[in-house]
Amino acid sequence: MSIMQVRQNIIEQLTPLYGNREALLIADMLLEKILDLPKRALINPNTADLMPENQIVLKAMLSQLLRHRPIQYVLGEAWFQNMRFYVDERVLIPRPETEELVEWVVREEKSVFSTTILDIGSGSGCIPLSIAKKLPNAVIYSCDISMDALEVARKNASKLGLKVNWHHLDFLQEAEWKKLPKADVLVSNPPYIPQSGRSGMATHVVDYEPSMALFVPDEDPIVFYEAIARFAGLHANQGARIYVEIHEDLAENVRRCFLQSGLKNIETREDMQGKERMIKAISGL
Numbered sequence: 269m270s271i272m273q274v275r276q277n278i279i280e281q282l283t284p285l286y287g288n289r290e291a292l293l294i295a296d297m298l299l300e301k302i303l304d305l306p307k308r309a310l311i312n313p314n315t316a317d318l319m320p321e322n323q324i325v326l327k328a329m330l331s332q333l334l335r336h337r338p339i340q341y342v343l344g345e346a347w348f349q350n351m352r353f354y355v356d357e358r359v360l361i362p363r364p365e366t367e368e369l370v371e372w373v374v375r376e377e378k379s380v381f382s383t384t385i386l387d388i389g390s391g392s393g394c395i396p397l398s399i400a401k402k403l404p405n406a407v408i409y410s411c412d413i414s415m416d417a418l419e420v421a422r423k424n425a426s427k428l429g430l431k432v433n434w435h436h437l438d439f440l441q442e443a444e445w446k447k448l449p450k451a452d453v454l455v456s457n458p459p460y461i462p463q464s465g466r467s468g469m470a471t472h473v474v475d476y477e478p479s480m481a482l483f484v485p486d487e488d489p490i491v492f493y494e495a496i497a498r499f500a501g502l503h504a505n506q507g508a509r510i511y512v513e514i515h516e517d518l519a520e521n522v523r524r525c526f527l528q529s530g531l532k533n534i535e536t537r538e539d540m541q542g543k544e545r546m547i548k549a550i551s552g553l
Contacts, residue, residue, distance in 0.1 A: 348394040
């Protein structure tokens, strides 16, 4: 069977679950990975047929996709800030809006020659490692409650040849804060989806991505932002800059929390979709 025929067959199988546009993207990602070919070769009628050994790999991967397993976990990789990160079910799949958060940090902090940056919630390591790549003079720390997540983050650090100081701790426990450095910059994409939002989310997210990294109690959906604000006041350096990703429906709650905690110069940013998804604040002015 030709590559073009195989590609069309994949799209037809995945369209009922993912829609035609996403099915097309997934089909190309699968074939590019399996065949190690650029996209243009996949639609070239002169490209060689799919070899039997590749058909076996494709069948196994397609079976996982039809069970709603995310393509990034199937491939074991996700691209973020033009870097390839290893991912599996121990960590969240990096999102485009988080790239925007990183770009904001880098743009604002690139003029500071030497700075200490603390990332709260390591996950795959995509935030601290991307910042380490773009701000080579910064000293970067990152913490996570999940030892499994830190294992993935360390794997990515090794693969990318980047230095981050990793800490295993529960950030919501103030007694743990003494293990962390005095930072000039705090950055975080913490859990922020209320438990009540679970029912409206896609199967591939709810069934496969780690709940601990996604959900917070309905009765206290900004619990992590409250902790970050307290930490900024007690443990960050004077004038520390705080950059956080937020739930689009909780922007006002987070702003109010930061104001009440004494943070200043609070600035909200919209993502590419026009949704309020990022906030910057400054402590100790």
